[in-house]
Amino acid sequence: MGRPPCCDKVGIKKGPWTPEEDIILVSYIQEHGPGNWRSVPTSTGLLRCSKSCRLRWTNYLRPGIKRGNFTPHEEGMIIHLQALLGNKWAAIASYLPQRTDNDIKNYWNTHLKKKIKKLQSAFEPQFASSDSSSYQYSSKSSSDKICNNLDPSTHGSSLRLNQAAPTYASSTENISRLLEGWMRSSSSPKMNASKLHQNSSFDSSIGSSAVTAPLCHGPMKAEQEAGGGGNLASNEELESILSAENMNGGLGWERQAAAAIDDEKKRRSETHHEPPLAFLENWLLGESGGQVEEILELPPLF
DNA sequence: AAAGGTAGCAACCGCTCGATT
């Protein structure tokens, strides 16, 4: 069945959003809450299509979004998750609650993909023929090498890893102040998202956003998105993985992760199944079990 | 100082899916 475009494209403005448009959009959402995007252009007078309004909100204006440099730990998480999930940016974003899938995707394409390719060719000649867009661990030692060498502080990368935030972002920070009322109640991202989620006027969009997914639905949402249910391991497999992981008690977080990766590699080589994401969830989250602020405070893996 | 090249990122495009009418 054919579906008409979200807008008739006549008289629709495209390109970068101006601060004035942002203010109009934020003001409208403050009053009505996000959702019913189709009515936003007509209600606000914005010459934008509904989809553009929604994207602007979810990728840029929505409260709780962290902008600017990615931390080494965030880099590490993205690399690990991309290795296991592939280009499932929304699923990856669900583990990095302050980042949008678009941000992560851009960061991967512009920074990490090159970085990994470079390291692959430098440390593992056998990597050279592989596609860096789907980086896989070939061995614990190689992953360790990569891990160690991804730390921007330990190698003189010419990449502009710490580029300042765009100047436009600073102008939208003013707009973000409009949202202070939402944010003031708590300084914790989890609390912010939770409180927002509790706010009935925002339930519809915030509750369904990828960024808040682990807060509202737990990482299983990412699991469902990435695996679609079809790639999940059986209960028996999960139990064996989890019990094997429990035997690693007392190891450091990084060693546990490496050990878990090793175990999973072995399991995958034996079963040729896709990774059960509960395994990933388990070693990423450890005991925190979805507590995002704890994830973010984990020691840098890279 | 100027021109050309490059990198980074915001935004768009096209598609799918689930819910609703």
Place this chain on the structure above:
DNA sequence: AAATCGAGCGGTTGCTACCTT
């Protein structure tokens, strides 16, 4: 059952700032 809508997703594009020559 079909049509429509809202939302989500991944890939791609185009603008702009920065870098190099």
